[in-house]
Amino acid sequence: MDTQIFHALADPARLRIVEAMRTGEHAVNDIVERMDIHQSGVSRHLRILAEAGIVQMRPDGQRRLYSLRPEAFDRLEAWVQGYRRHWEARLDRFGAALETHKDKKP
Amino acid sequence: MDTQIFHALADPARLRIVEAMRTGEHAVNDIVERMDIHQSGVSRHLRILAEAGIVQMRPDGQRRLYSLRPEAFDRLEAWVQGYRRHWEARLDRFGAALETHKDKKP
DNA sequence: CATGTATATGCGTATAGATGTATATATTGG
DNA sequence: CCAATATATACATCTATACGCATATACATG
Missing domain, CATH: 1.10.10.10 (Winged helix-like DNA-binding domain superfamily/Winged helix DNA-binding domain)
Structure with missing residues (x-):
């Protein structure tokens, strides 16, 4: 990018x-x-x-x-979604890894 | 934004x-x-x-x-998708409006 | 061709931002 | 407390850039 x-x-x-x-x-x-x-x-x-x-x-x-x-926005969206997919894959593999991305629950 | x-x-x-x-x-x-x-x-x-x-x-x-x-990327993605949705709505309403977004076909 | 309208660009200036050096502020281990 | 390690920040400097003004270019119209 x-x-x-x-x-x-x-x-x-x-x-x-x-x-x-x-x-x-x-x-x-x-x-x-x-x-x-x-x-x-x-x-x-x-x-x-x-x-x-x-x-x-x-x-x-x-x-x-x-x-x-629109192509410019398509490229930007694809780049952002690359990160989302990365996190989603991690969350699939480690349920406990939620702590990495959310504030701690009281 | x-x-x-x-x-x-x-x-x-x-x-x-x-x-x-x-x-x-x-x-x-x-x-x-x-x-x-x-x-x-x-x-x-x-x-x-x-x-x-x-x-x-x-x-x-x-x-x-x-x-x-991830929230930062979520916000960015939502912003970008706002534009995509806008264009998709227009395309639904005007099929001929494709000319607006694509290079002219020879 | 002359004039008016719409847009682009060269120029100077002012401000923002990126960088390294040196130094300050934590945190750990003895 | 002292030394070492890890990170942050103040400072000076250099570059990038945003801006307005003036002017150039392009097109339209009479």
Whole structure:
């Protein structure tokens, strides 16, 4: 796993952009209006998100429509699930190992 | 969703530490031996990972045993799945909307 | 072609973050 | 209590990066 996707999502402004794009395609100016940073900053953030594979761009006249790339989220989900599967396997083999992951019961 | 967990995983050294801890608890020096950074750096990285809720610490004599916290991965997985569910809902409603997420077929 | 609109980028600056060194704080054993 | 071991932290430094401003580029329209 590369850190690039985490780095891209680690900036508050970029995460806000990603959350805003849940609803579909957005032009750059649409995003600028929802944020409190300059248009140049939004463009730079979008470039970083694109380089990380999180967004894609489609030209539409003089505008550029950005949208999320599900593949990026698939990769992230697969990575996270690798850890879950690991723990589940351990729990299957050692019931008592629950103590490893839960707070002690009073 | 807060950026803290992404920020914690965005550093290559910290991600290596997390990956190394897949196999269970590790003392600080165990991790230092596997990395090419100084012990002070490892301690700092572990603090950041702990503050992000990714690792927990358990004293064992003069050593501190660190391990991963599955809850952090659960939260991350839930966040990612929020996006997947969103797209799946859209795909259910609009079959043609496949174009939104896949490269155009030749 | 000229003008307006939308987006990207070079530049300077300010701030955050990663690192090593040295030192402080536990904890153990004698 | 003293020495050794394990870990954390203060400090200085170096690098990365986020930001706004100004400007460049691309497209549309008259």
